[in-house]
Amino acid sequence: MTFEPGTPPAEAATDDHVLATWLATVAGERLLEVRGEGLEGKELKDAGDVAAHDLLMALIAEHRPDDAVLSEEGKDDKARLAADRVWIVDPLDGTREFSEPPRDDWAVHVALWQGGELVAGAVAQPALGETFNTGQPPAVPPSTSSRPRIAVSRSRPPAFVNALAEELDAELVPMGSAGVKVLSVARDITDAYVHAGGQYEWDSAAPVAVAAAAGLFTSRVDGTPLRYNQDDVYLPDLIVCRPELAERIVEFVKRHGTD
Numbered sequence: 001m002t003f004e005p006g007t008p009p010a011e012a013a014t015d016d017h018v019l020a021t022w023l024a025t026v027a028g029e030r031l032l033e034v035r036g037e038g039l040e041g042k043e044l045k046d047a048g049d050v051a052a053h054d055l056l057m058a059l060i061a062e063h064r065p066d067d068a069v070l071s072e073e074g075k076d077d078k079a080r081l082a083a084d085r086v087w088i089v090d091p092l093d094g095t096r097e098f099s100e101p102p103r104d105d106w107a108v109h110v111a112l113w114q115g116g117e118l119v120a121g122a123v124a125q126p127a128l129g130e131t132f133n134t135g136q137p138p139a140v141p142p143s144t145s146s147r148p149r150i151a152v153s154r155s156r157p158p159a160f161v162n163a164l165a166e167e168l169d170a171e172l173v174p175m176g177s178a179g180v181k182v183l184s185v186a187r188d189i190t191d192a193y194v195h196a197g198g199q200y201e202w203d204s205a206a207p208v209a210v211a212a213a214a215g216l217f218t219s220r221v222d223g224t225p226l227r228y229n230q231d232d233v234y235l236p237d238l239i240v241c242r243p244e245l246a247e248r249i250v251e252f253v254k255r256h257g258t259d
Contacts, residue, residue, distance in 0.1 A: 008063060016112050016120040017135025023059055024110040024133075024206070027052045027091060028126030031108065035101060044099045045092075049073050052091030052108060060087050067112075072202045076233065086113045086229045090202040094177025096155070104128050105176035107183075109206035113229045121209025123179040137213035138186040140242070148245060149173050149190040151181035158197045160258045167252050168245070182207035182240045186214045192241035194249060196221050196258035201233045208240065217246040221253045 012019040034051050053073035068083035072090045080086045094106030104127035111121035122133035148170035173190050184190040205228050208218045221237040
């Protein structure tokens with residue numbers, strides 16, 4: 001579905017799921033335009049970050065003017081800590097992959113936090129032409145693999161995941177964007193994403209919202225809940241997996257740690 005940046009669906013006026021989906025989708029379409037402008041390397045990365053951030057900030061200000069925003073590319077206004085509603089966005093997750101056409105493992109993250117919880121979210125994978133969202137969560141199919149598959153960073157896979165893979169007799173599947181890795185579990189490309197190498201709230205808020213809505217298990221690596229709109233936005237680790245793997249992964253981390 002193609003949206004025009006200035007004309008959200010009528011339902012977006014009252015439905016945050018629809019608005020999140022529209023925001024992520026149109027920002028992704030803008031990024032595809034930037035990707036086609038002939039830029040390369042750092043110039044392309046920087047242009048993508050700025051274009052998607054500026055578009056999202058303008059659209060949220062227009063359509064939810066009373067809400068606060070936490071964006072990777074913006075200044076952290078601590079007024080959000082007293083706000084009832086906070087949009088947590090990553091305008092371009094997987095900047096490296098975005099700058100390497102035709103790679104498709106990059107994403108746009110848009111999530112809404114309200115009352116202590118993530119209440120809506122969308123992850124656009126523009127190069128696939130898809131936006132996964134909490135309004136119509138993806139239906140997670142049964143695993144088609146005889147062995148568990150764990151999504152890991154293609155550039156910075158945490159060392160402990162190799163030991164975890166050996167424990168579970170799992171294979172490692174490298175890919176880019178954190179959002180893409182989380183959604184790979186919902187899409188039956190992998191069965192788990194386990195990360196402890198350092199992230200921030202915007203890296204996981206939208207993907208976690210979508211994954212939870214789809215019925216997947218989400219937590220910190222020690223099994224405690226993921227918390228958002230915190231004073232310190234550093235949120236270094238997470239697990240997203242099929243529910244049947246959760247206990248084994250959490251217990252492994254409790255026994256062996258992540259060093």
